[in-house]
Amino acid sequence: MRSHYCGDLRKEHIGQDITLSGWVHRRRDHGGVIFLDVRDREGITQVVFDPDREASFALADSVRNEYVIELKGLVRARPEGTENSEMPTGAIEVLGKELVILNKSDTPPFQLDDHQQVGEDVRLRNRFIDLRRPExxxxxxxxxxxxxxxxxxxxxxxxxxxxxxxxxxxxxxxxxxxxxxxxxxxxxxxxxxxxxxxxxxxxxxxxxxxxxxxxxxxxxxxxxxxxxxxxxxxxxxxxxxxxxxxxxxxxxxxxxxxxxxxxxxxxxxxxMPYSEAMQRYGSDKPDLRNPMELVDVADLVAGVDFKVFAAPATDPKGRVAALKVPGGAELTRKLIDDYTKFVSIYGAKGLAWIKVNALENGAEGLQSPIVKFLGEDVALQIMQRVGAQNGDLVFFGADKAKVVNEALGALRIKVGEDLNLLTQEWAPxxxxxxxxxxxxxxxxxxxxxxxxxxxxxxxxxxxxxxxxxxxxxxxxxxxxxxxxxxxxxxxxxxxxxxxxxxxxxxxxxxxxxxxxxxxxxxxxxxxxxxxxxxxxxxxxxxxxxxxxxxxxAFPKTQSAACLLTDAPGEVSAAQLRELNIKLRKTP
Amino acid sequence: MRSHYCGDLRKEHIGQDITLSGWVHRRRDHGGVIFLDVRDREGITQVVFDPDREASFALADSVRNEYVIELKGLVRARPEGTENSEMPTGAIEVLGKELVILNKSDTPPFQLDDHQQVGEDVRLRNRFIDLRRPExxxxxxxxxxxxxxxxxxxxxxxxxxxxxxxxxxxxxxxxxxxxxxxxxxxxxxxxxxxxxxxxxxxxxxxxxxxxxxxxxxxxxxxxxxxxxxxxxxxxxxxxxxxxxxxxxxxxxxxxxxxxxxxxxxxxxxxxMPYSEAMQRYGSDKPDLRNPMELVDVADLVAGVDFKVFAAPATDPKGRVAALKVPGGAELTRKLIDDYTKFVSIYGAKGLAWIKVNALENGAEGLQSPIVKFLGEDVALQIMQRVGAQNGDLVFFGADKAKVVNEALGALRIKVGEDLNLLTQEWAPxxxxxxxxxxxxxxxxxxxxxxxxxxxxxxxxxxxxxxxxxxxxxxxxxxxxxxxxxxxxxxxxxxxxxxxxxxxxxxxxxxxxxxxxxxxxxxxxxxxxxxxxxxxxxxxxxxxxxxxxxxxxAFPKTQSAACLLTDAPGEVSAAQLRELNIKLRKTP
Structure with missing residues (x-):
């Protein structure tokens, strides 16, 4: 029922008589001529019906979106100026000669081009239509x-x-x-x-x-x-x-x-050994596109008079780590608050930070709620260890190692995406x-x-x-x-x-x-x-x-109604009897 | 752990040092030398251990069937007269130099070569051993x-x-x-x-x-x-x-x-149309390797004074068909009785037959319990229609068409196999x-x-x-x-x-x-x-x-005990509660 797929037609087919089968993707009436965009698995081709072929013109006039058609026609170059370089078939069109409607279609619950305007529920419920989308x-x-x-x-x-x-x-x-x-x-x-x-x-x-x-x-x-x-x-x-x-x-x-x-x-x-991955990235599946690393600072803070850091720093199961965010000094207070909420999901009780405004001024150049607790020397030692530069921000995690790894590990990913810090496309x-x-x-x-x-x-x-x-x-x-x-x-x-x-x-x-x-x-x-x-x-x-x-092709969704083909169904009492099963009463 | 598969070694490997890994298929002690047949997925190679390499000789002496070993050795031609043309590797052997036992094996429940002596149950219960069989x-x-x-x-x-x-x-x-x-x-x-x-x-x-x-x-x-x-x-x-x-x-x-x-x-x-398949072979999946065909004779017997044939011959849903068995006149009475029992599985109430001893004598040359009921003329007409020759036997089915088709269709298959009548290997x-x-x-x-x-x-x-x-x-x-x-x-x-x-x-x-x-x-x-x-x-x-x-690889069997990996297991009361299911009491 076809000599070519719609999407395969190119300049080299010009002059050939061909047969296509597919779906009416769009129908336009323009200057007394009918244009059908015909779609199949391989793509879309524009087909033109002139009024001088009365029968097929009338049929072409009657089709609607998603009708299934078979057509014979002649491949020709598009008139100059109407080529569409964004379509693989945009250099040619087909002059339609014969048209057969293989099946009609009711107006679909949504048009393929409008899928973003309907909820995912509608698309899943009509999965067979959503599956038609080229993507x-x-x-x-x-x-x-x-x-x-x-x-x-x-x-x-x-x-x-x-x-x-x-x-x-x-x-x-x-x-x-x-x-x-x-x-x-x-x-x-x-x-x-x-x-x-x-x-x-x-x-x-x-x-x-x-x-x-x-x-x-x-x-x-x-x-x-x-x-x-x-x-x-x-x-x-x-x-x-x-x-x-x-x-x-x-x-x-x-x-x-x-x-x-x-x-x-x-x-x-x-x-990379597991232990190194946890140490440097807080994760056993580190995303190496992201240049940030967790840096241990427990030894520097073990003696400070700041329990939040000193206690985990001296706990064998604790960890105190810093995460330097390049250019992070620009983060607003609001964003930092959001990140604080974010790490709390992983059990972190807070999110300490130091902004590096002007290192040449020593501790004066640091902006932070915690420098006063750490002491200026310790704060500067930490900046040195993480290699902080002006404009950077350093986050801290101090807790059981598991909490620090999970919280800073997740924060690292999130900040990396938010600030576009990824350095490469693929990192295996x-x-x-x-x-x-x-x-x-x-x-x-x-x-x-x-x-x-x-x-x-x-x-x-x-x-x-x-x-x-x-x-x-x-x-x-x-x-x-x-x-x-x-x-x-x-x-x-x-x-x-x-x-x-x-x-x-x-x-x-x-x-x-x-x-x-x-x-x-x-x-x-x-x-x-x-x-x-x-x-x-x-x-x-x-x-x-x-x-x-x-x-x-056929995912399951949370709501049974969402995808009819996959929803579990009710079984009969006879089936249950045969399996010697009884359903309990819902309490 | 290997340079070659055991089964891949050939003459062209002679002189090469190789490494094999596999199973001890058989161990023989012969003339002061240890022979190990070593098996892997690709086949079996004979490995020889001389006493002059003491350590590996002692190890080779200690292995038993189904031990897993790794060995290094030299491929050499088998001594003249000891080649084994039935083994793909039979022209060579490996002189073993180093041997490592990778894993021991208890005496297996059955030896691979003896699988036919143990019941299928034993083999299924030890499927992992049965799966080792080359076949x-x-x-x-x-x-x-x-x-x-x-x-x-x-x-x-x-x-x-x-x-x-x-x-x-x-x-x-x-x-x-x-x-x-x-x-x-x-x-x-x-x-x-x-x-x-x-x-x-x-x-x-x-x-x-x-x-x-x-x-x-x-x-x-x-x-x-x-x-x-x-x-x-x-x-x-x-x-x-x-x-x-x-x-x-x-x-x-x-x-x-x-x-x-x-x-x-x-x-x-x-x-072949379905109707033709049913008519000629009594089956919608005819085995065309088998030359026998069902031949309708209802028109010939519709008028006879023999109800068994005449009734279905005049019933619109009935059928009377003949099945000529070439050379079938040699079938013993006992065999014919067996076939009669066989067709009764398909609902046939009997199995009439005519043996063709000497056609040149007319009806005199036919041997049958039914000729006297059919009349000699009708019997001879049937013989002519089915093209019977001396030495043939003709079976009859007379019943509802469904019963005749199933009974004679199955009989056709069975007789074809019993008498080796198949004319070709493949018939699609x-x-x-x-x-x-x-x-x-x-x-x-x-x-x-x-x-x-x-x-x-x-x-x-x-x-x-x-x-x-x-x-x-x-x-x-x-x-x-x-x-x-x-x-x-x-x-x-x-x-x-x-x-x-x-x-x-x-x-x-x-x-x-x-x-x-x-x-x-x-x-x-x-x-x-x-x-x-x-x-x-x-x-x-x-x-x-x-x-x-x-x-x-892992079939299920009628008896749950037969293949442990596939037997359904018991579930706990907690699991059933979670599914809100109760098992009924066995009545």
Missing amino acids: IQRKLRFRSKITHYIRNYLEENGFLDIETPILTRATPEGARDYLVPSRTHEGHFFALPQSPQLFKQLLMVSGFDRYYQIAKCFRDEDLRADRQPEFTQIDIETSFMDEEGIMGITEQMIRGLFLEQLNVDLGDFPR LWVVDFPMFEEDNNGGLTALHHPFTAPSCSPDELIEAPEGKLSRAYDMVLNGTELGGGSVRIHDQVMQRAVFKVLGISDEEAEEKFGFLLNALRYGAPPHGGLAFGLDRLVMLMTGSASIREVI | IQRKLRFRSKITHYIRNYLEENGFLDIETPILTRATPEGARDYLVPSRTHEGHFFALPQSPQLFKQLLMVSGFDRYYQIAKCFRDEDLRADRQPEFTQIDIETSFMDEEGIMGITEQMIRGLFLEQLNVDLGDFPR LWVVDFPMFEEDNNGGLTALHHPFTAPSCSPDELIEAPEGKLSRAYDMVLNGTELGGGSVRIHDQVMQRAVFKVLGISDEEAEEKFGFLLNALRYGAPPHGGLAFGLDRLVMLMTGSASIREVI
């Missing part, structure tokens, strides 16, 4: 290209695409599972996988050597702009390869992807040398990644002093977003039991939850490791999308 | 190659890979849905999709033009050898293309796949011109495919006399298996409502179930259609697998 089409096509590139790269490198089950048992990622009642095993439920983690490890034990899957994963969490309860993971696992090998092969994949699709060379990814890195464990809320230890991550020490060393032990995990970070994360896994059952022991998981519980993995480790598990990338995030980053709803 | 590895790798080929083909032809949701509303395929209780919408459930049918139609309405997805689908049905509750579909949909276009592009895909992966040219696929075809509707059990009509299939007539014609109207559906059949099926869809809301009317679906019900599709049809839906292939079946056919369990 969304472009993003979903880009997503398809990304997955295709990645599949080709992985296939060329010997990775096998192997499907793992969706209906499975609860997996150990720790988020809430979606449960699926089983009809044949009464009172039992399947769980939807939070990741194929255990299955891919079993595939390594089975000797498949290199596995990948672009896999749907599920977490029953509340929705956010960058999170959907079902999301897609580029899931990779290899055997007989250490962290260098795995990081190398996946770094090449992402570099190749950016080079091919965006013509961007990301260069070699720097590596690997964060490595993660701690194996972190403290949980009950004073126990919990796995920072997951309990199958290999520690960098022996089982005995691990059990003896688990705090501070590092793991063989690695995260790929791009522009402050964690693109992917992974680790070398435990392939030794002694080590696996040691980790369970530290985590306070009893033998019985381990057997119950992970028995099939422990069992597999007994029968010749090879050294193995892998990585999982969040595909949705990758596409968002590469397409510059602020919301995940722009990069998946 | 299963080969099949799963082949599956990966198939999907890769298909993705490349579709991408080259402009199809976009677009993901559709797994957590969605009930879809209209008619099988039982898996339900997922929603935590945020109390008392409501998601359904897992039986296919992405409605989503892909919405994508066409959105203008994506060509869509594909290798999609997980779910049906809560009981397990069978060729059926899993979650299965994988190669899902395709296009716009502005009629059935010729869609069949053409997908036929090319399957032909290309067979050519590239199996070096088989399937040739042009013949087309398209079955076309399906009826739009079939009778349901209550005397109403139900859609033969699904209610979005376009009829070949106008809405008015459809409503006036729906019985006997054809649809624009098509099935691709290979060797008696339905590989894929699809149709041109309804893109016109008037037609869609006409079909719902015939199916007895009220406006209200249509709105409730398919409102979002009906709504989309109002706003410029393009002509579109598509197809879905069963990937699991395709892989089974191409790898010659009898069970789906051989072509998926």
Whole structure:
């Protein structure tokens, strides 16, 4: 029903008889002639109908926006002066000869060009119309290209695409599972996988050597702009390869992807230990496009008569850090108040600051509510350490290290964006040398990644002093977003039991939850490791999308009514009976 | 940890120092020397350890089957007379120099070579070991190659890979849905999709033009050898293309796949109307490798004094058909009795037969319990019509057409296999011109495919006399298996409502179930259609697998205990409370 896509017509087609099929994007009546902008996946072409072809002119006159038409016509140059250099097809137009209306359209709930004037709710409720917007089409096509590139790269490198089950048992990622009642095993439920983690490890034990899957994963969490309860993971696992090998092969994949699709060379990814990332950026996924860094000043303020600084400066779990904002002296009092509110979200009790007006005047040249508490000497020592210059502003965080890192880490990002401080477009890195464990809320230890991550020490060393032990995990970070994360896994059952022991998981519980993995480790598990990338995030980053709803075709939304195709439906009493389930009365 | 895969070593590597990693497939102690067969994904290599390298010899002596090792060694020619031409690596061996045991293995529950001696239950329970078998590895790798080929083909032809949701509303395929209780919408459930049918139609309405997805689908049905509750579909949909276009592009895909992966040219696929397939083969997915055909003889027996034949011969819904079995006169009475039992599964009340011993003697040369009822003339006329020759046997089916088709259709397959009558290795075809509707059990009509299939007539014609109207559906059949099926869809809301009317679906019900599709049809839906292939079946056919369990990594089985990783688990009372669900007491 077409010889060309609308968007593909160029000067070289002039003189050709062609057939197009698509949607009426716009219809104009101008000087006794009908102009139809006809749209398909590839773009828009202008078609002209003259009154001397009566039948098709009358039809063209009758069409409305979003009608579906098929037309035959002749490609010709646009009359001089009417070329449109902003349209890829702007040098030509089609003289319409025959027209068929394939389907009519009621007046759509919104015109594609007016999508910004209607609320997102309306657009989501009419998703099939919103998906017609060239911008969304472009993003979903880009997503398809990304997955295709990645599949080709992985296939060329010997990775096998192997499907793992969706209906499975609860997996150990720790988020809430979606449960699926089983009809044949009464009172039992399947769980939807939070990741194929255990299955891919079993595939390594089975000797498949290199596995990948672009896999749907599920977490029953509340929705956010960058999170959907079902999301897609580029899931990779290899055997007989250490962290260098795995990081190398996946770094090449992402570099190749950016080079091919965006013509961007990301260069070699720097590596940064977790501890350095926290120290310098207050984050384990630092955005290195942002030049600001957290600078420790605890030693300088430990002795001052200012409890707010001195107390955390002498607390082993405390931190006092400074964040220099280049040119920040221009920030208004109002903005500083806003930032103070902002850091309070992260638990900071205040936000001390010093403006550097004229360093040549010593402490006189500093403007600040706290210099009088710190003392002039200390204030100047701090200015020197952070390398402050006239016109800068220095923020302070003083609290438990966790609070300081989170508050100043977030403030750094926010100020960097507000003041346009970013120095480059792309800044990738690997964060490595993660701690194996972190403290949980009950004073126990919990796995920072997951309990199958290999520690960098022996089982005995691990059990003896688990705090501070590092793991063989690695995260790929791009522009402050964690693109992917992974680790070398435990392939030794002694080590696996040691980790369970530290985590306070009893033998019985381990057997119950992970028995099939422990069992597999007994029968010749090879050294193995892998990585999982969040595909949705990758596409968002590469397409510059602020919301995940722009990069998946049928998103879920907070309100069930919002997207009919995805709203959960009611089930009948008969269905519940068959599942042997009763709904409780709402209290 | 390796320079080569074990299975890749050949004569040209002789003289090279190499590193291998893999599993000890077998260990032999022979003439004071240790032989290890080392296995990885690519195959097996023989490694020899001499006693003069003491350390590695001692280690090699200590390894057992399924230990994971890394070794360095020298590739050399096998001593003359010890080459093994049945192994791809049989011309060489590796002289082991250094050996590291990467992981030990307990004695496995079964040895890979002995898998046939243990029950399938044991193998499924230890799936990670069963998956090590070269045969299963080969099949799963082949599956990966198939999907890769298909993705490349579709991408080259402009199809976009677009993901559709797994957590969605009930879809209209008619099988039982898996339900997922929603935590945020109390008392409501998601359904897992039986296919992405409605989503892909919405994508066409959105203008994506060509869509594909290798999609997980779910049906809560009981397990069978060729059926899993979650299965994988190669899902395709296009716009502005009629059935010729869609069949053409997908036929090319399957032909290309067979050519590239199996070096088989399937040739042009013949087309056969549904009615002809039922008439000649009693099946809508005829196996054309089998030369036998059903031949109607109702007109010959309508007048005989033998009710068993005469009644269905004169019943408009009846059928009397003959199935000639070449060389079947040799079938024993016992075998014929078995076939009689076999057809009774399909509702046949008996299985009449005539053996052709000596046609030159007329009816005298026929051996049969029924010739006396038919009369000699009629018997001979039938023999002539079916082209019977000496040594043949002719079976008869006489009943409702449905019973005759199913019984003789199945018998045809069975006898063809039993007597090795198949004439070729591959026999593809398209079955076309399906009826739009079939009778349901209550005397109403139900859609033969699904209610979005376009009829070949106008809405008015459809409503006036729906019985006997054809649809624009098509099935691709290979060797008696339905590989894929699809149709041109309804893109016109008037037609869609006409079909719902015939199916007895009220406006209200249509709105409730398919409102979002009906709504989309109002706003410029393009002509579109598509197809879905069963990937699991395709892989089974191409790898010659009898069970789906051989072509998926982690199958589910009837017994929950059978495959621990897939068994549904118990959930806690707290989880149920959160979902506001109560389990009923078992009655």
